[in-house]
Amino acid sequence: MAAEPKELRDDALNGLRLSTQLERVWRTPPGLLGALMSVDHKVVGRRYIVTAFAFLGLGGLLAVLMRIQLAGPEKTFLSADKYNQIFTMHGSTMMFLFAVPVMEAFAVYLVPLMVGTRNIAFPRLNAFSYWMFLFGGGFLWISFLFNVGPDVGWFSYVPLSNLQFTPSKRADVWAQMITFTEVAALAVAVEIIVTVFKLRAPGMTLDRIPLFVWAMLVTAFLVMFAMPSVMVASTSLILDRLVNTRFYDSSSGGHPLLWQHLFWFFGHPEVYIIFIPGTGMVSAILATFARRPVIGYPIVILSLIATGLLSFGLWVHHMFVTGLPQLGAGLFTASSMLIAVPSGLQIFCWLATLWDGRLVYRTPLLFVIGFILIFVLGGLSGVMVASVPIDTQVHDTYFVVAHFHYVLIGGAVFPLIGAVYYWFPKIAGRVLSERVGRWNFWLAFIGFNIAFFPMHILGLIGMPRRVYTYTADMDWAHLNLVSSAGALVFAVSFALLLVNVIYSLRKGELAGDNPWGASTLEWATSSPPPPQNFDRIPVVKHRDPLWADGESLPVVAGLSTDRREVLLTSLAEAEPQVREASPEPSIWPLLTAIATTIFFIGSIFTPWAVLWGTPPMAIALIGWFWPKGSKEDEA
Numbered sequence: 001m002a003a004e005p006k007e008l009r010d011d012a013l014n015g016l017r018l019s020t021q022l023e024r025v026w027r028t029p030p031g032l033l034g035a036l037m038s039v040d041h042k043v044v045g046r047r048y049i050v051t052a053f054a055f056l057g058l059g060g061l062l063a064v065l066m067r068i069q070l071a072g073p074e075k076t077f078l079s080a081d082k083y084n085q086i087f088t089m090h091g092s093t094m095m096f097l098f099a100v101p102v103m104e105a106f107a108v109y110l111v112p113l114m115v116g117t118r119n120i121a122f123p124r125l126n127a128f129s130y131w132m133f134l135f136g137g138g139f140l141w142i143s144f145l146f147n148v149g150p151d152v153g154w155f156s157y158v159p160l161s162n163l164q165f166t167p168s169k170r171a172d173v174w175a176q177m178i179t180f181t182e183v184a185a186l187a188v189a190v191e192i193i194v195t196v197f198k199l200r201a202p203g204m205t206l207d208r209i210p211l212f213v214w215a216m217l218v219t220a221f222l223v224m225f226a227m228p229s230v231m232v233a234s235t236s237l238i239l240d241r242l243v244n245t246r247f248y249d250s251s252s253g254g255h256p257l258l259w260q261h262l263f264w265f266f267g268h269p270e271v272y273i274i275f276i277p278g279t280g281m282v283s284a285i286l287a288t289f290a291r292r293p294v295i296g297y298p299i300v301i302l303s304l305i306a307t308g309l310l311s312f313g314l315w316v317h318h319m320f321v322t323g324l325p326q327l328g329a330g331l332f333t334a335s336s337m338l339i340a341v342p343s344g345l346q347i348f349c350w351l352a353t354l355w356d357g358r359l360v361y362r363t364p365l366l367f368v369i370g371f372i373l374i375f376v377l378g379g380l381s382g383v384m385v386a387s388v389p390i391d392t393q394v395h396d397t398y399f400v401v402a403h404f405h406y407v408l409i410g411g412a413v414f415p416l417i418g419a420v421y422y423w424f425p426k427i428a429g430r431v432l433s434e435r436v437g438r439w440n441f442w443l444a445f446i447g448f449n450i451a452f453f454p455m456h457i458l459g460l461i462g463m464p465r466r467v468y469t470y471t472a473d474m475d476w477a478h479l480n481l482v483s484s485a486g487a488l489v490f491a492v493s494f495a496l497l498l499v500n501v502i503y504s505l506r507k508g509e510l511a512g513d514n515p516w517g518a519s520t521l522e523w524a525t526s527s528p529p530p531p532q533n534f535d536r537i538p539v540v541k542h543r544d545p546l547w548a549d550g551e552s553l554p555v556v557a558g559l560s561t562d563r564r565e566v567l568l569t570s571l572a573e574a575e576p577q578v579r580e581a582s583p584e585p586s587i588w589p590l591l592t593a594i595a596t597t598i599f600f601i602g603s604i605f606t607p608w609a610v611l612w613g614t615p616p617m618a619i620a621l622i623g624w625f626w627p628k629g630s631k632e633d634e635a
């Protein structure tokens, strides 16, 4: 046999020749088709981020409509029916199409860079995940525009969502949107876990992993265990509605409370799926702008893991008014209060870091300080509603609306906007305007508090949530007007963010590799990073590699330069194990997502879609996995 042509390794190449060769192998093909085929985690991640922010804009627009309607008594701006659709769309969009996806999106972009590898694990699954998310979100919003938007609340309780009380397709639209987005979320969770476990740069032992990556790892596990629960719930709801199963029908041995258990077994961890990535962003920003590592690295990690575990033990606090046995009420009160402990520990670690650091007051740090103030308030009202007697009083009032917006916006949106200011230079190559950033922060901070603080009081004086109007003699008008004005200011702060992004994309100051002097690996490559991320994979010897080794990071040589290749390392010690091929661009993830979309949407109209919807999916998957005889199939 003739000798195999010799494989090209990077030992022979250097400098510009090395980077051009790697770029040729790793780049996304040009043109529209190329864009649709891309499996580059940076391309997919950027799309994911932009799409999730578009959904934030849509959800925010609905919030403004609600606040206009509620600004005074007996307004007729929105009808009762429209209001029901709008608060349902707002809640569902924010939770399923914005908050969870945007966090995963940042992870898709950042985790491979932060652990020092060339692409995410299972890059085609990643592309598939994005398309599923896009199609699921598009499906929900198109339905809304055709007046079949769900109107049963973001938790869609039975029996309200049963066929009997919701005969239209509205509840099916909601339930199937859940299935879409959960498939997408689960796919990303698997990718993150495998990327963190197997693709870390040599030497990045478990105790050298950046805190943001730790946070995303814990989040990915929460997604894996929580999301199947809501998929089971929504799928059995569709079955009840479509083929007359009786999962939630007590007259035939089912039970409506089953819905609440399945939903909240997912729903409570969900808030930590949103919050824990926020903590990771906070830790990353804090270390950079306090010019020192976050104090108590092991404490922060153990708190993250403890929060993750505990979050599965408190779902019943959403069901205190369903008539629990005493023991249950006591237990779930205790566990709900207990989870404040690990969160509190993290806050003390951050405060100590602030105290001890040399603070650089740039916009990302302002958002982190805003986060601490707002989140602590939300945490305090959380401990209040963890107690059964208080919850019984304020359940389903605006007190709860105030509480969860303090934790969601304080705990996730503030860190997120901080993260946008922090990582935008890496992603776009240009720094966002600091002047606009300050305005953005102060308007957001002041607007948010004016919008949401009065809701606590409104709740305490009896205003129920999910009402489309109220009469003048209730004395709720003044506070509602204040709240609506605050919401407007808050909305303006987001408009400023948008203006800043558009302006700085063209005119912003050029970033350079590491504009903030940060310590983690994503700043060791150019901004934006080349398709291959790094010309040579770094070797990590410290928890803060760029602070310890500066410009002269040690690197690995010996990877192939004529095919896409990543380096697998061992789980705990990150010792190099094997070189492995990484998939090339492919159109099949998109085609598979289209086939799955037809299957999912078809099956809310006829059960036969399960039959005729399967062959196209099977064909798409066969195409996906068919060996192409390319370099990727070797080894």
Ligand code: HEM
Binding pocket: 060, 063, 064, 066, 067, 087, 088, 090, 091, 092, 094, 095, 099, 152, 153, 154, 155, 401, 405, 408, 409, 413, 451, 464, 465, 466, 467, 487, 490, 491
């Ligand atoms: C632009 C800022 C926002 C404003 C002004 C706002 C305002 C509101 C209002 C007025 C309601 C309806 C209350 C009712 O009638 O019961 C509501 C509900 C809700 N909001 Fe927001 N919100 C905002 C941002 C967010 C964000 C960022 C999230 C999540 C990350 C979120 C999650 C929710 C949820 C889950 C509901 C419950 C929906 C339901 O009752 O089914 N909101 N919000």
Ligand SMILES: [Cu+2]
Binding pocket: 267, 268, 314, 315, 317, 318
């Ligand atoms: Cu909860």
